[in-house]
Amino acid sequence: MATPLPADRLLAALRDEGVTVVEHPGWRTHNRNAAGAWGPVSGVMIHHTVSTGTASSVEMCFNGYEGLPGPLCHGVIAKDGTVHLVGNGRANHAGGGDPNVLRAVTAEDYSTRPPTPTEHQGSDGAVDGNSRFYGFECINLGNGTDPWPAAQLDAIERVSAALCRAHGWGARSVIGHLEWSDWKSDPKGFGMPSMRDRVHARLAKSPTKPTTPTPPKENPVALSKNDIAQAVLAYREKKADEASLKKGRRIPDVYGYIVSTYTTVQAIAADLRKVVALLNSQKEK
Numbered sequence: 001m002a003t004p005l006p007a008d009r010l011l012a013a014l015r016d017e018g019v020t021v022v023e024h025p026g027w028r029t030h031n032r033n034a035a036g037a038w039g040p041v042s043g044v045m046i047h048h049t050v051s052t053g054t055a056s057s058v059e060m061c062f063n064g065y066e067g068l069p070g071p072l073c074h075g076v077i078a079k080d081g082t083v084h085l086v087g088n089g090r091a092n093h094a095g096g097g098d099p100n101v102l103r104a105v106t107a108e109d110y111s112t113r114p115p116t117p118t119e120h121q122g123s124d125g126a127v128d129g130n131s132r133f134y135g136f137e138c139i140n141l142g143n144g145t146d147p148w149p150a151a152q153l154d155a156i157e158r159v160s161a162a163l164c165r166a167h168g169w170g171a172r173s174v175i176g177h178l179e180w181s182d183w184k185s186d187p188k189g190f191g192m193p194s195m196r197d198r199v200h201a202r203l204a205k206s207p208t209k210p211t212t213p214t215p216p217k218e219n220p221v222a223l224s225k226n227d228i229a230q231a232v233l234a235y236r237e238k239k240a241d242e243a244s245l246k247k248g249r250r251i252p253d254v255y256g257y258i259v260s261t262y263t264t265v266q267a268i269a270a271d272l273r274k275v276v277a278l279l280n281s282q283k284e285k
Contacts, residue, residue: 002039004089007088022085027062027085027086038090042105045175047177048137048140048188050141051139052141054078054080054082057137058086061087062087070087073093074088074134077139078152094128094130097129098126101175105172108169108170121181136159142186147189160199161199161202161203164203165207171196
């Protein structure tokens, strides 16, 4: 169990994992906290929307519908892998579920699957899942034939790993709605055990972050005044040859000119690398 992430930390965790995030206006304060507790949280729950179209699905999950006010989740995962944040706090996504599942997920002590649920919203033994799980709705018809693009599955993996990493959880803290309630079938079209395998593999690596390539470090090389003078002289000779050729004063052998120019440029490049190495060595001191 853990304290829910505030909005800024949730956003940072997702982006650090390489998730493409769109912030729906008002998501940071949009929640159902007045209806019940939010936290401590025990895991992440994956759903399908039974809808098509990104814009309409996002609006539905933000606003809800008659009898079930929004937000209906914390984020909507589109077919292209973009994650639209629509809520921060308690959301109407999990409903009632099996307490045995909650115990197993909290302790992460099950094998391939959590215990088979026998409870649902409104049943006598059900416990509240809206207070205990982050919820992500994935745009899919949920008919078993609507495809799950690779980009969408990758986003599910990254979102789940981001929250697990932020809370110090393992992949067993990620479940599908069908593993929580015996009334539910989502997500339909891929298996949660295989998704947990993907999350587990990702958690074993460092999170994906943009990196700035650094140039290879040259060994410091002493550069004499004569080295610099020779480099300058070679450069001036090359420029003089080019100027003469343009003015028509002389026409050198083309092949010889190309070879000479190439050799000169290589020499200048080598000398410049020495200059850079020397400057780097002086800087490090």
